[in-house]
Ligand SMILES: C[S@@+](CC[C@H](N)C(=O)[O-])C[C@H]1O[C@@H](n2cnc3c(N)ncnc32)[C@H](O)[C@@H]1O
């Protein structure tokens with residue numbers, strides 16, 4: 001990566017913990033989420049056991065990142081978060097400067113100080129919008145005033161704060177969005193994730209769309225909003241380091257996300273959590289998925305010590321590994337390291353496809369790095385498909 005940020009995170013080890021409960025389920029969300037079932041304490045115990053099981057497989061590698069994602073991990077009691085952190089440190093040890101991050105809903109701001117006091121250093125806050133009408137349309141349980149209060153509470157409790165925003169809802173103008181994004185960039189947060197609203201099949205928004213409602217803007221308007229996002233973020237000193245992610249400096253970038261995009265190793269614990277391990281296994285990279293339903297996850301751990309049930313541990317073929325690394329790595333502004341790709345997968349991208357995409361202005365090649373151009377970022381997945389072997 002450029003600048004003074006952490007380098008070559010592809011070699012780091014991360015731990016991702018998925019906390020699947022949410023006070024209410026948002027109509028656009030297709031993450032593995034559930035209303036609380038009253039079995040939270042049993043889930044915590046299962047996650048701690050699953051962590052010990054993973055330690056036996058990964059060997060002695062210090063963690064560069066510990067991330068509480070969800071769902072809504074800010075619903076976890078602070079002393080449960082503390083137990084996870086202590087257990088992770090005892091099992092693996094922490095690399096210097098480890099990032100301990102947690103995703104939070106603004107509604108949980110009363111817990112932020114306690115969550116910060118047990119060792120979480122980075123909070124990623126689901127603000128989504130600073131407009132009451134947009135928040136209501138997104139089915140959120142907070143309004144703009146509460147979002148502002150939550151950002152202030154987060155800034156006083158954590159050394160690093162990120163704000164998540166969603167744009168491109170139907171009817172949203174460039175002016176309205178840049179006003180909201182401008183507020184996020186001026187909020188004091190050092191990182192902003194700006195996600196284009198995706199209508200996911202099976203969600204409440206997906207069903208309304210099938211019935212003929214228009215909930216998101218069309219492709220041209222989405223491209224205008226994306227370009228306005230890039231321009232405003234750059235002018236306010238928040239350049240993109242990935243398609244949807246902006247940081248004030250390299251040190252403000254998310255280590256957790258970069259391990260994922262750069263093809264590093266991470267362990268996934270908690271219901272439905274994904275993991276990838278390459279360096280700790282003898283041959284090839286493995287993809288793991290824990291049992292999705294909380295009750296199944298708890299049962300699997302009590303049966304076998306592991307939350308990964310039968311058939312959810314898959315050895316990636318070198319070709320699958322290459323495709324995944326290309327899709328994720330090209331999203332990063334610094335681009336994909338073609339030399340590293342060859343060493344890790346034993347495969348190469350399609351040279352003719354690369355030449356064509358460079359000639360058409362969608363890709364830029366600098367030494368062994370391949371980067372999407374501004375034009376290419378608008379069509380990232382399509383451009384990536386063109387360079388696959
Ligand atoms: C897994 S959520 C966790 C954050 C927290 N539970 C919350 O919602 O405030 C991570 C982020 O993904 C984004 N997100 C989820 N579903 C989305 C969708 N369909 N389209 C765009 N962004 C989405 C939201 O910005 C959300 O903050």
Ligand code: SF4
Pocket residue numbers: 021022024025026029030031033070071072105126
């Ligand atoms: S967006 Fe966040 S709060 Fe809403 S359902 Fe998804 S994970 Fe839960």
